[in-house]
Amino acid sequence: MITDIVLRDLTVRYGPTVAVDGLSLDLAPGKIYGLLGRNGSGKTSLLSVLASYRRPSSGTVTVGGVNPFENRQVMRQTCFVRDTLDVADSDRVGAVLSFAADLRPTFDREYAARLLDTFGLPAGQRVTTLSRGQRSILGAVLGLAARASLTLLDEVSLGMDAAARTTFYRELLADYLAYPRTVVLSTHLIEEAAELFEQVIIIDRGRLVLHEEADVLRGRGVTVTGPAAAVERFVAGRTVLSEQSLGGVRAATLYGRLDDADAARADADGLTVGPVGIQELFVHLTGAQR
Amino acid sequence: MTVVARSLFRIYRPIIVWFWCTVAVVAAVGTAVLAQVAEVKLSLWIIIAGHGLKWWLLVIGVMLVATHFKLYLANGVTRRDFLLGAGVFGAITAVGYAAMVPIGHGVEWLVWTAFGGPPESYPAFSAAGAVREFGHLLPAALGWLVSGALITAGFYRFRWWAGLLLLVPAALPLAVTDALLGIFGPEDTPSARVLPYAAGLTVSLLLTAAGTAAFYLQMRDVAVARTAG
Numbered sequence: 001m002i003t004d005i006v007l008r009d010l011t012v013r014y015g016p017t018v019a020v021d022g023l024s025l026d027l028a029p030g031k032i033y034g035l036l037g038r039n040g041s042g043k044t045s046l047l048s049v050l051a052s053y054r055r056p057s058s059g060t061v062t063v064g065g066v067n068p069f070e071n072r073q074v075m076r077q078t079c080f081v082r083d084t085l086d087v088a089d090s091d092r093v094g095a096v097l098s099f100a101a102d103l104r105p106t107f108d109r110e111y112a113a114r115l116l117d118t119f120g121l122p123a124g125q126r127v128t129t130l131s132r133g134q135r136s137i138l139g140a141v142l143g144l145a146a147r148a149s150l151t152l153l154d155e156v157s158l159g160m161d162a163a164a165r166t167t168f169y170r171e172l173l174a175d176y177l178a179y180p181r182t183v184v185l186s187t188h189l190i191e192e193a194a195e196l197f198e199q200v201i202i203i204d205r206g207r208l209v210l211h212e213e214a215d216v217l218r219g220r221g222v223t224v225t226g227p228a229a230a231v232e233r234f235v236a237g238r239t240v241l242s243e244q245s246l247g248g249v250r251a252a253t254l255y256g257r258l259d260d261a262d263a264a265r266a267d268a269d270g271l272t273v274g275p276v277g278i279q280e281l282f283v284h285l286t287g288a289q290r
Numbered sequence: 291m292t293v294v295a296r297s298l299f300r301i302y303r304p305i306i307v308w309f310w311c312t313v314a315v316v317a318a319v320g321t322a323v324l325a326q327v328a329e330v331k332l333s334l335w336i337i338i339a340g341h342g343l344k345w346w347l348l349v350i351g352v353m354l355v356a357t358h359f360k361l362y363l364a365n366g367v368t369r370r371d372f373l374l375g376a377g378v379f380g381a382i383t384a385v386g387y388a389a390m391v392p393i394g395h396g397v398e399w400l401v402w403t404a405f406g407g408p409p410e411s412y413p414a415f416s417a418a419g420a421v422r423e424f425g426h427l428l429p430a431a432l433g434w435l436v437s438g439a440l441i442t443a444g445f446y447r448f449r450w451w452a453g454l455l456l457l458v459p460a461a462l463p464l465a466v467t468d469a470l471l472g473i474f475g476p477e478d479t480p481s482a483r484v485l486p487y488a489a490g491l492t493v494s495l496l497l498t499a500a501g502t503a504a505f506y507l508q509m510r511d512v513a514v515a516r517t518a519g
Contacts, residue, residue, distance in 0.1 A: 053363070054513035070511075076366040084516050086364035088357060102297055103365040148366070 003029050003064040005050065005150070005182070010059035012045040012206075019045035021206035022059070027184075027199075029149075032176060034197035034214070035186040036282050042206035043186045044082070047152045050184070051080030063150065076105070079148035081139040083155035087127055093138060094123035097145070104146050111175075112145035118167060132159030140168050144175050151183045157193075165189070169196060190279040200278060204286045214278065221276035221284075222258055225251040230269040241276070241284045253280050294362060294375020295382070301358075302350070302383070309346060310390060313339050317398070331411040335394045340427060343387040344434040348464070350383065351438020355446050355509070363514050373509055377502070380439075384431035391427050392420035425487070426471045429494045433467030436501040443508040446515060463501040467494040 005027040012020040020042040027033060037043045048054045049061055052069045061068060068074040087096045093116065101107040116123055119137045121130075130138065139156050157165045173196060176183060184201075187193045200217050202209040210217070221241065224231055228250040239255040253276050258266070266273050291299075317335040324330050354376045362372045392415075399415035402408035413419075440460035445453030470490030485493065 048513070052368075055511055070368045070370055072368050072371065075363075075368050078366060080364065082516065086360050086514075088361060099297070099361070100365050102300075103293065103362065103367060 004062075005029075006060075006062045007049075008060045010046070010049065010061060011057045012042070012049060012054070013057040019206055020049070020056070020203075023203065023206065023208050025201065025208065025211060027182065029182050030180045031198040032172075032183045032185065032196050034190070034193065034200045034278075035184050035203070036190060036200060036278075037186075037203040038286050041204050041286070043203065044154055045206075046203065047080060047154050047184065047186060050150070051075075051078050051152055053080060074150075077149040078152070079104075079143055079146040079150070080152040081143040081154065081156050083136070083139075083158050085127075085135050085139050087138065087142075089128040090126065092124055092126050093121060093130075096127060096138065097123070097141070100142055100146065104148070106147040108145050108147055111147075112141055115141045115144060115171065118171070119164060133161055133164060136160050137164055137168075140171075144171060147175075147179050147181070149181050151181055152186075153183065154186045155188070156185070157187060157189060165192065169193060172196065190282055191277055194278040197278070202282060202285055209285050217278060217281060218275050219257060221253060221255050221281050223251055223253050223274045223276050224266060224271050225249065225274065226266075226269065226271035230271055234266060234269060234271060239284075241280050255281070255284055292371065292375040292378055294367060294372055295378040297362075298358065298375065298379040299382075302379075306383075306386075309342070310339075313342055314394070317394070321398075329409045329411065331409065333395055333398055333413050335398045336391060336413065336423070339391045339394055343391065343427065343431055344464075344468075347380075347384060347387065347431050347435040348438035350380065351435045351440075352442045354380070354439055355442035359446075359509070360514055369510055369512070373506055376439075380435050381432070384428060384435055388424050388427035388431050392423040395423065396420060425491070429491055429498065430467050430471050433463040433494055433498045433501075436498050436505065437461050437464035440501050440505045440508075443505050443512075447508050447512045460501070460504075463494070463498045466497050470494055 005025075007023060007025040010020055010023045010025075011018065023042075023046065035043050035047070045054075049056050050063075050068070052071070052075050055069055063071075063074050063078075066074065068078065091099070097109070097112045097116075101109045101112070113123070119141070121134055121137050121141070125134075127135070127138070136156055136159050140153075140160075143151055143153050143156060157168055160168065169192070172183070172185075185193060185196065194214065197214040199212065200214050201211045224234055226234075226249070228245060228248050231250040231252050235252045235254060241253040241255050243250060243252045245251075258273065263273060313335070317338050320334045320338075321330060324334070358376070359372060362375075363369065367375075395413075396415050399408065402412065408414075437460055440463070441453075441457055444456035444460055448456070470485055471487075471494055484490070
């Protein structure tokens with residue numbers, strides 16, 4: 001079982017381009033992490049280093065106290081599914097799964113077969129004939145059935161339809177509860193995957209913006225809903241992430257916590273205070289820096 | 291045998307069977323047709339299998355890097371274990387392919403004998419001749435395999451223009467081994483060309499070993515490329 005993951009001053013460069021810039025992180029085992037970042041923020045480069053797909057340009061990575069690069073024990077327990085999907089296009093889906101099962105001691109063939117049925121992906125179909133969404137489903141099946149201690153899923157739901165994504169989130173959660181492991185899920189579909197996250201890591205331009213419990217992150221903002229005039233008075237002087245109006249009702253998303261006095265004032269003004277979505281906070285936290 | 295080598299043999303087994311069946315059918319049909327129109331002065335088996343095995347091993351060398359490397363690493367195999375397994379697979383395949391040529395030549399000779407004996411000019415089969423054929427083909431097979439892997443590794447690791455520059459030294463095991471130990475001499479028999487056999491063999495094996503070392507150095511810490519499968 002893979003234990004703590006520690007990154008210190010991690011930098012990944014491609015020529016003059018800095019993809020990951022002096023990033024330090026501590027990841028405890030047995031959690032689902034949401035790795036969020038805008039396009040080109042360094043998510044895939046970070047995951048590539050964690051999976052030993054590439055060496056960092058500088059800095060250190062340790063997994064269970066050892067350098068994972070070319071470490072047989074660590075790499076065997078690591079599964080990295082990229083959006084480009086590392087399979088042979090000429091193979092049939094069944095052959096791809098058999099190949100993984102031959103090489104991964106933890107791979108569950110029966111579970112993989114069940115997942116194919118659940119997703120409706122034929123085992124006899126060639127990879128080259130799969131649609132974008134079906135390729136993603138194959139990646140999800142490979143990632144889940146591998147039952148690797150460290151599972152890294154990079155944009156694995158790309159192109160999946162809504163039903164397939166819902167099935168994927170449900171299966172991921174169920175299998176994670178049955179076989180606890182560390183899962184790092186990188187996605188742009190933040191709102192619908194947010195319920196899975198125990199911790200959220202946000203990076204931007206290769207730098208760590210935030211790493212905290214998902215519930216703590218949600219508490220960084222509030223949604224205030226009520227009569228437009230009352231909302232307008234209440235939000236004056238605060239950081240407003242977004243606003244929506246319908247008739248005389250206005251809903252404003254605020255960045256920052258409300259203290260007891262603020263909450264009492266909102267209540268007195270007839271305003272409803274609710275939680276804010278991680279996506280809105282993400283947009284605020286990453287958009288402000290560009 | 292390593293897990294990787296076993297897995298590679300599982301993948302290539304049907305392809306290897308098809309390769310040799312195809313060579314056998316083409317050689318048999320070609321010889322039968324040739325015998326109808328002229329005296330058969332050569333062994334089609336030696337020519338087709340001897341040339342075919344080199345090109346086939348070159349392709350295997352290319353495939354090991356371009357296709358298989360990424361797939362094995364994506365399934366938790368280290369670079370070191372992949373390279374070791376690929377090396378074992380490649381070496382056994384080269385030995386097997388090099389052995390198939392004299393074995394097929396022997397079978398061809400037996401068939402000729404069963405049908406009244408081969409023409410006088412047909413390359414006679416003997417145990418010593420079979421060893422000589424094998425002794426020429428094995429280093430050639432290894433050289434072509436290593437060159438295929440090394441040429442592809444240059445493009446895989448570096449930018450395209452660097453891969454192009456490295457193409458020439460990467461092709462040396464293939465080119466030199468072919469020049470020194472090519473089995474098709476003036477009389478379509480194993481023949482020493484520029485150097486005596488022992489010297490040619492030594493130079494060929496040294497170049498192939500150097501190519502293997504260069505290949506290992508290029509691949510031992512290479513990043514796994516994001517390419518379509």
